[in-house]
Structures are given as structure tokens and as C-alpha cells.
Amino acid sequence: MKKLIKEFFKGIGSENPIFRLVLGLCPALAVSTSVINGLGMGIAATFVLLGSNIIISLIRKSIPDQIRIPCFIVIIATFVTIVELMMKAYAPELSRSLGIFVPLIVVNCMVLGRAEAFASKKGVFVSILDALGMGAGFTLGLLLISAIRELLGNGTLFGFLILKGFEPVLYLVLAPGALLVIGLLIGGINFLSAKRRSV
Amino acid sequence: MNKLTVSPSPHIKSSQTTEKIMWAVVISLIPAGIAGVYIFGISSLNVIALSILSCIFTEALFLRLRNKELKAVLDGSAILTGLLLAYNLPPETPFWIPIAGGMVSIALGKQIFGGLGQNIFNPALVGRAFLQISWPVYMTAWKTPRWWPDAISSATPLSKEAGAHFNYMDLFLGNRPGSLGEICVIALLIGAIFLLVTKIISLHIPLSYIGTVGIITWVFGKEGFFKGDFIFNILAGGIILGAFFMATDYVTSPLTKKGRIVFGIGCGILTAVIRLRGGYPEGVCYSILFMNAAVPIIDRFTKTKKYGIIKK
Numbered sequence: 001m002k003k004l005i006k007e008f009f010k011g012i013g014s015e016n017p018i019f020r021l022v023l024g025l026c027p028a029l030a031v032s033t034s035v036i037n038g039l040g041m042g043i044a045a046t047f048v049l050l051g052s053n054i055i056i057s058l059i060r061k062s063i064p065d066q067i068r069i070p071c072f073i074v075i076i077a078t079f080v081t082i083v084e085l086m087m088k089a090y091a092p093e094l095s096r097s098l099g100i101f102v103p104l105i106v107v108n109c110m111v112l113g114r115a116e117a118f119a120s121k122k123g124v125f126v127s128i129l130d131a132l133g134m135g136a137g138f139t140l141g142l143l144l145i146s147a148i149r150e151l152l153g154n155g156t157l158f159g160f161l162i163l164k165g166f167e168p169v170l171y172l173v174l175a176p177g178a179l180l181v182i183g184l185l186i187g188g189i190n191f192l193s194a195k196r197r198s199v
Numbered sequence: 200m201n202k203l204t205v206s207p208s209p210h211i212k213s214s215q216t217t218e219k220i221m222w223a224v225v226i227s228l229i230p231a232g233i234a235g236v237y238i239f240g241i242s243s244l245n246v247i248a249l250s251i252l253s254c255i256f257t258e259a260l261f262l263r264l265r266n267k268e269l270k271a272v273l274d275g276s277a278i279l280t281g282l283l284l285a286y287n288l289p290p291e292t293p294f295w296i297p298i299a300g301g302m303v304s305i306a307l308g309k310q311i312f313g314g315l316g317q318n319i320f321n322p323a324l325v326g327r328a329f330l331q332i333s334w335p336v337y338m339t340a341w342k343t344p345r346w347w348p349d350a351i352s353s354a355t356p357l358s359k360e361a362g363a364h365f366n367y368m369d370l371f372l373g374n375r376p377g378s379l380g381e382i383c384v385i386a387l388l389i390g391a392i393f394l395l396v397t398k399i400i401s402l403h404i405p406l407s408y409i410g411t412v413g414i415i416t417w418v419f420g421k422e423g424f425f426k427g428d429f430i431f432n433i434l435a436g437g438i439i440l441g442a443f444f445m446a447t448d449y450v451t452s453p454l455t456k457k458g459r460i461v462f463g464i465g466c467g468i469l470t471a472v473i474r475l476r477g478g479y480p481e482g483v484c485y486s487i488l489f490m491n492a493a494v495p496i497i498d499r500f501t502k503t504k505k506y507g508i509i510k511k
Contacts, residue, residue, distance in 0.1 A: 167293075171333040180307070187311075 007126050011133025017110045018141035018182070019189050024110035027101050028142060029178040035158050038146030039139065040094045044083045044102060046135025049111050050128065051079035056119040057127035063120065072115040077106045110138060148181050149173055217315070220449070221275030223399050227390035228282055228444065234373055234383035239290035240345045243379050246288055246297050251281030253301025261310040276315050280304050283323035286380020286440060287484065288330070291342045296334065300326040320491045321451050324484050331484070341376035356435040358480040370434035381437040391443040403459035404452060404466075405442040409433055411467025419475060438470065441483035451491045458494075458501035465490045 017023045024045070031037045055075050056063075063071045084102050087095040095102065105111060114134055119127040150156055153172030155163040171177045236244050258277035262269055284300050304326030312318045331338045341355055355377050356365045365375055373383030381387075394400045413429040420427015433439075446452060446466055453462050466486045473482025 167295075167334060169333045170335070171329055174332060176332070 004126065004129055008129045008133040011130065011135070011137040012140060013137075015134075016137040016141060017134055018138060018145075019186050021110070021113070022186070023113050024108050024138060025182070026104065027108065028138075028145060028182065029175070031098055031101050032142055032146035032149055032178055032181075033173050034097075034150045034154070034156075035143060035146045036094065037097055038142035040087075040091070040098060041101065042135070042139025042142045044087065044098075045105055045108060045111065045138055046132070047083055048076060048079040048105050048108075049114060049135045049138075050131040051082075052076045052111060052115055053119040053127040053131035054124060056115045057122060057124045060120045068116070068120060069112075072112060072120075073106065076111055076115070080106045110134065145178070145181050145185065148185075149177060153177060217276070218274045220399055221279050223397060224394065224444065225275055225279050225282060227393045227399075228279075228286070228380070230386035230389045231286065231380045231383055231440070232282070234386040235286070235290065235379045238344045238373055238382060239342055239379065243290035243342075245294065246290065246292060246379060247282065247285040249294060250285035250288070250297035250301050251278055253298040254278065254281035254284070254305050257302045257305040258310070261306065261314075265310075265314070267314070271315070274315070277305060280309070280322045280326075283321075283380075283445060284326045287323065287327040287378050287437070289338060289341055290379045291340070292337050296330060296337055299333075300330045303329045316450055318450055319494075320488055321445055321448050324445060324488050324491075327484050328488060343376045344374055355480065356431070357474065365431070365435065367430055367434060370431065375435070377435075378437060378440075381440040384434055384439050387439045387443065391439075394443070394447075400443065400447040401456070401459070403456050404446045404463040407460045407463030408442040408446055408467045408470075409438060411464045412438055412471050415468065415471035416475065419471075421475070432471075432474070436474070436481045437483040441470075441487055442466075445483075446487050446490070451494060453494050453497045453501065455498070455501045455503055458497045461497050461501065462490050462494065465493065 011017070015021055018025065018028050027041050027045070031041045052072070052075050056072060080103060083105070084095075087098075087102060114130060118130050122130070147157065149172045151162060152169050155161060155166050155168045169177075172181065232247060236247075254277045255272055259269060259272050262271055281301055281304075284304050285297060288297060288300065304322040307329070308320055308322030308325030309315070309318045356370065356375055369375055371384045373386070375382055391400075391405070395402065413433055416432035417427045417429035418425055420429065420432070422428055442463070446463065453459050466483075466489075469486030469489055470482045473479055473485060479485070
């Protein structure tokens with residue numbers, strides 16, 4: 001039981017996809033301009049991760065080793081298509097603002113990485129926990145980055161004006177701002193964990 | 200009889216120290232500051248003061264966080280960064296612009312890389328680029344010299360909408376809108392000559408930089424092939440300030456003479472291309488930052504030969 005809980009929480013903490021594994025940075029950089037976008041991308045990626053982990057773990061014994069990557073991609077692409085069509089039907093505005101980055105989940109290193117490193121080797125139940133943990137870690141990371149960028153770069157959170165009379169730092173909503181925020185967050189997290197280890 | 204002294208090399212030490220160099224550059228920048236304050240009025244002194252204070256406070260904060268001696272605040276480097284940043288700002292800005300710029304310059308431009316001597320990019324230009332991208336409205340509200348009839352104008356001589364023609368004498372003396380410290384070419388040249396005479400900077404970077412900009416704007420200038428107004432292009436904008444005081448920064452420029460010439464030519468090409476074809480009217484800041492990033496590779500390819508080695 002303890003091991004299962006660890007399997008879930010490692011995605012949020014010690015193996016956080018954005019801050020620890022530094023995977024899936026492309027969407028993390030591109031769509032973290034507002035909290036809504038970040039949340040939408042996080043949930044979409046979590047759904048794809050969950051679906052692909054379950055299927056890959058179920059059929060892991062019948063996938064030939066030589067062509068495992070194409071197999072993973074086909075499975076992942078199926079779930080991405082589902083997400084994309086669902087989003088277009090029920091959240092057209094979110095779909096417009098995320099744009100190309102929803103179909104690009106197909107080649108997200110985080111999803112493929114979990115399929116290769118985890119789901120193709122472990123059972124279904126742990127793969128589900130792994131997918132949920134990783135998805136939660138990814139979503140939380142996106143929320144943190146996009147909250148910082150939206151609050152300081154636009155003065156809003158979830159589209160509501162929070163900082164009145166504050167001149168927004170345009171830099172942070174532009175592309176270099178994403179690199180800066182992620183870099184500083186990774187640096188800060190490394191600093192804190194190094195400090196904790198040395199104590 | 201005294202015993203012979205036994206000590207590790209180096210045995211001959213220069214009297215030159217980092218502090219002395221930094222303070223000499225600060226002194227060499229004073230004439231341009233006086234000219235700027237005289238031309239734009241006493242309120243531009245606020246920009247200089249706030250920028251320097253912000254840099255010093257940020258530096259002290261980081262030294263404290265990194266458990267270093269606070270005395271290092273006074274080595275002149277933070278003050279120099281603040282001064283250079285202020286010279287790159289419009290002469291009248293909201294008070295928080297120089298404060299934010301100073302914090303970004305020191306925190307993100309210098310201390311995050313490990314402090315003095317470790318930074319890849321010129322800290323003052325990092326601050327300026329950040330401000331330029333974040334608050335473009337305030338960063339392009341140019342004040343005109345205080346004896347001009349209209350108070351605020353949005354056009355420097357280099358911008359495309361600048362209607363009035365500036366004669367060379369106005370540009371040379373600084374009778375034009377522009378950044379606080381870049382306008383008075385004669386004051387900048389006085390400071391530059393001081394630095395050259397005291398051998399703090401060499402002519403390699405400034406000459407190759409200004410020369411390249413001159414040649415490119417002459418050949419491909421707006422007025423036609425081989426008819427470009429290169430004197431205007433050298434005097435207007437921030438090339439003199441950039442070439443003598445910012446591109447020559449020890450930490451962020453190449454080590455060898457050959458490398459410095461390559462660096463200057465690169466800065467010149469980028470500046471001229473941004474001015475003639477780019478979206479911004481001025482490209483000194485971005486071109487120096489670009490070339491700063493190329494310094495390690497320039498250094499690698501311009502290594503000097505070891506003494507006594509025969510080339511095969």
C-alpha cells in the first residue's frame with residue numbers, strides 16, 4: 001500500500017514532469033500565459049496520459065519490441081484525437097486559445113516517456129496511479145507557472161482583475177517570460193531541495 | 200643576509216584592481232551625465248539616482264543572501280551598472296521604471312550567474328531589454344531638450360516618423376530627443392579618451408564596431424546604394440555610448456585582440472541590419488546582447504598561439 005501511494009505522489013514531488021524530469025516543456029512554455037489555458041492543457045494531458053497508460057499496460061505483452069514506439073504513438077494519438085474533438089465540441093473557446101498545442105500532445109515527451117519507462121513494464125493498476133500522479137504534477141506545475149505569468153504579466157487571475165493600478169510586466173506573457181519563470185522556479189526548487197538534503 | 204623569498208607565481212603584480220577600473224569608468228561617464236541633466240532638465244537626475252540606488256540595494260540583498268561580504272557593494276560595479284542603465288533610459292520615466300530596471304539588471308543579469316565576473320550578458324543591457332519589452336510605451340516616450348517648444352515627443356532621430364532633419368552639429372552636441380546619456384557625443388568622447396589614455400579600454404571594439412556600422416549604412420543606406428548618410432547613423436542613436444562603454448565591458452567581451460575585432464564587427468553588422476531592416480529603430484542594445492552570447496565561441500576560435508610552438 002505504501003508503495004502504491006509513493007507511486008502516485010512521486011509525479012507531484014520527486015519526479016515532477018516539469019520541474020524534475022524537465023519533460024513536456026513545449027506546452028508548458030507555450031500555453032502557460034493564463035491560468036485557464038494552463039488548467040485546460042493540464043487536464044487534457046492528464047486524460048491522454050491516463051488513457052494511453054491503461055491501454056499500453058494492458059497490451060504490453062503483445063507489442064513487439066522493435067516497433068513499440070509507433071504502437072505507443074498510435075495509441076496516444078487516438079486519445080489526443082478524442083480530447084481534441086471533445087474540446088472543440090464543448091469548450092470551443094479553450095480549444096481556440098490552445099490551438100496547435102492540443103494536437104501536439106501526441107509528441108509530448110512526458111506522455112511517451114511514461115509509456116516507454118513505466119506503462120510498458122508494469123501492471124495496469126500502478127500505471128493508472130502513475131498516470132494520475134504525473135498528470136497531477138504536470139497540471140500543478142502548469143498552474144503555478146501560469147498563475148505567476150498571468151498575475152504579473154496581465155494583472156489578472158482566471159481573467160479577473162486582481163492587481164489594480166499595476167503596470168503589467170508584458171515580458172512575462174511573451175515567450176521569453178515563460179523561459180525565465182520556469183528557469184527561476186527550477187533553480188529555486190533545486191536550491192531548496194539541496195538545502196534540505198544538506199541539513 | 201636575508202633569505203631569498205619563496206612564493207608561487209605570479210611574481211609581478213599590476214597595481215590595477217577591479218575597483219580602480221570600475222571607478223575610472225564611472226568617472227569617465229560623468230561628463231555625459233552632466234550633459235544629459237543640462238539638456239533634459241534637473242528631473243532626469245531622479246532617473247540616474249533611482250537607477251543607481253536600486254542596483255546597490257539589489258546587489259547588497261544578493262550578497263547577503265549568498266553570504267558574501269557586504270563590502271563588495273562598493274567595488275563600483277553595481278554603481279556602474281546603475282549609471283549605464285540610467286543612460287539607456289528615456290530622461291523622464293515613471294519612478295518605478297529605473298527601480299525595476301536596476302533590480303532586473305543586478306538580479307537576473309549578474310547575480311543569478313554568480314556575481315561579478317561570471318555574467319554572460321552586460322547587466323545594464325539586460326535591464327534595458329527587459330524594460331523595453333515589458334513597458335514599451337514608457338520606454339519610447341522621449342523628452343525633447345528643455346529649450347524646445349513641445350515637451351514630449353515620441354520620435355528620436357532614428358525613428359521612421361521623425362520629420363525634422365537634424366544637422367550634424369545638433370547631433371554632435373546632443374540637441375535632440377533620445378536616451379538620457381547617449382545624446383551628447385562630445386561628452387561621451389571626452390570620457391572615452393580618458394579611458395583610452397589610462398589604457399582601461401582598447402580601440403579594437405569601438406573602432407571595428409563604429410566602422411562596420413558606418414560602412415554598412417553608407418553602402419545600403421536609405422538614400423541609395425553607396426549614398427547612405429553614415430555620419431548621421433553614427434552620431435544618432437546610442438552607438439557611441441554602446442561601442443565605447445558597453446561593448447568593451449571586460450566580463451562580456453572577448454579576451455584577444457583578434458576576438459575583439461570580430462566582436463566589434465558582429466555588433467556593427469547586427470546594429471546596422473536592425474536599423475535598416477528591423478522592426479526597432481535602434482539596435483545597439485540587442486546587437487551587443489547577441490554578441491555577448493557569442494563571446495565564448497569567439498574566444499575559442501581566436502586563441503593565441505603558445506609561445507615557442509611551431510605551426511605545422
